[in-house]
Amino acid sequence: MKVGAAVVEITPPLGLEMDGYGARVGGATGVHDPLRARALVAEGPDGTGVALVVADLVGIEPRLQEQIADxxxxxxGIPRERxxxxxxxTHSGPAFHTPSDAExxxxxxxxxxxxxxWAGRRDAPAAVGVGTVDGIAANRRPNGGPVxxxxxxxxxxxxxxxxxxTLVNYGCHPTTLGPNNNLYSADFPGVVCAQLEAAVGGVAIFxxxxxxDVNPGGYSPEGSMVGVVxxxxxxESADRYGRAIAAVAATVRETLEPTPSERVWGDSRIVELRRKPLAKADVAxxxxxxxASAADVVRTADLSADATYHAITAAAYADLIAAQAEDPDRDRPVAVRISALAFGPLLHLGVGGELFVAHGQRIRAALGDDQTCVAALCDGSxxxxxxxxxYEIGGYEPNASLHVAGEGERLADAMIDLGARAPAV
Known part of the structure; x- marks a missing residue:
């Protein structure tokens, strides 16, 4: 197996709309730390090539995917399916909702x-290991749920x-920074990569x-939705989280003994999920x-902070449901791309959405906990x-989800089936 890696800066101009929070006011006013894209490629003895790139963006929109893939x-010569x-x-990067020169x-x-x-690929032994880090991710749906x-x-x-x-995989929303931040930042994944590159060398990919359903500290997503600070x-918190993850990763890396491998493989497919039924667009x-009008009335009244919060949250939910009802694809299945790449001993699965922790744990258990990882926000979302x-608990994530209850489990089954098709190490 030959492996190559590279990193490029992708920090866009200031003034652009930032992604991740509807409650954020204004565009980007500065750069706290640069945004980057980090690539990892491998080529097998038979010439099969695979590539993974992770960019400091909320996700990579379909239009941008098409440009990159071409x-x-x-x-x-690497095809889209690999x-x-x-x-x-990160919720501190640019929003590319419409075509632009920056996009x-x-x-x-x-x-x-x-x-x-790809141009720099060379023979590369590899090894996979697992460590643990505490005190960062916490489940918010429900509080105290799986992490x-x-x-x-x-x-x-x-x-x-x-x-x-060094490829590092860890599951937690990179949303240390809230809607009150208007500076570009990679959040804690950027710190992880910077620390590892300084300590180890080479390119670090997070x-x-x-x-x-997990974020740093388990704060309320409804709070972020309405701009609670x-x-x-x-x-400082993002730096602390990143340094903690990097320290664990560096320690694990030092214990690993890379060995040659010839396994380079990749495949992907589209899974169609049943969409939730919605009200008519005009009614929604x-x-x-x-x-929204009711929330405005409550804002101007001398009511409790709790009453104001609930009124604003209700308005935000109503707007979210209306946007779903107005989606031209509302009567079509939800099409999700899933993928799997083998980089020697590692099986790296991807899914185009925000997968819950329990799904990821089940996928890893089925395919080999210590040799498998799952990437969310992979190929769009x-x-x-x-x-x-x-769905029984309720709250932001199930309300915002496009599919009916039970389809997440079916998607996880499809990911297990895809990963099981990988050749043996």
């Missing part, structure tokens, strides 16, 4: 990272023991694991308008992919 095919295009899911430049840079990694503290680390060195890359959601929008139990 450029990668021309520069490397290409994973993931976002870290096109970002896509070109991401594709260039893959081409650079996967595992940090999966894959070490790629060349035949002279020089580091090529792959965000199943994170749909949480005092500890700071750059009328309800949202009424809820259809939104939250909750467990059936979460």
């Amino acid at each position: 450029q990668v095919l021309r520069s490397t 290409l994973q295009l993931a976002g870290t899911h 096109r430049a970002t896509g070109a840079a991401i594709a260039d990272a893959i081409a650079e990694a 996967d503290q595992r940090v999966t680390v894959t070490r790629f060195d060349d035949v002279d023991d020089k580091p090529i890359a 792959s965000t694991g199943p994170q749909g 949480v005092p500890w959601r700071t750059f 929008r009328e309800a949202a308008t009424a809820a 259809v939104g939250y992919l909750p467990t059936a139990d979460a």
Whole structure:
């Protein structure tokens, strides 16, 4: 197996709309730390090539995926089905909801990272190991629900023991920074990569694991939805989280003994999920308008902070449901891309959505906990992919989800089936 890795900066111009929070006011006003795209490629003895790129974006939109995939095919010959295009899911990056020069430049840079990694590929033994980190991720749906503290680390060195890359997978929303932040930042995944590159060398890549129901500290997503400021959601906290994960990853990496492998494989498919039934678009929008008017009345009245919060939250939910009802695809199934790439001993699965932790744990258990990891926000996002139990609990994620209860389990089954098709190590 030959492996290559590369990193490029993708920080866009200031002034752009930022992604992740509807409650954020204004565009980007500065740069706290650069946004980057990090690529990992492998080539097997038979010439099969696979590529993973993770960019400091909420996710990679379908239009941008198409641009990148076309450029990668021309520069490397790697086809779309063996290409994973993931976002870290930082909520402190740009929003690319419509075509723009900034979006096109970002896509070109991401594709260039893959081409650079491919051009620099060389023989590379590899090894996978797992550590744990506490005190970062907490489940918010429900509070005290499952958390996967595992940090999966894959070490790629060349035949002279020089580091090529370190791939780290850990599941937690990279949303330390809240809607009151208007500075571009990679959040804690950027800190993880910077720390590892300084300590180990080579290129560090952070792959965000199943994170749909977990975030740093377990703060309320409804609070973020309406702009509540949480005092500890700071750059200092992001730095602390990133350093903690990087320290675990560096320790695990040091214990690993890379061995040669010939397994390079990849495949992907589209899974169609049953969409939730929705009200008529005009009815849903009328309800949202009424809820917004009610929230305005409550804001101006001398009511408790709790009453105001609930009125604003209700209006935000009504607007969310109205937007779903107005979606031109509302009567079509929810199409989710799933993928699997084998980088020697590691099986790296991807899903185009915000997978809940329990789904990820079940997938890993079925395919081999210590040699498998799952990346959320990989090849776009259809939104939250909750467990059936979460629909009974209610709250932001199941309300925002597009599919009916039980479809998340069916999607996890499809991912297990796809991963099981990988050749043996």
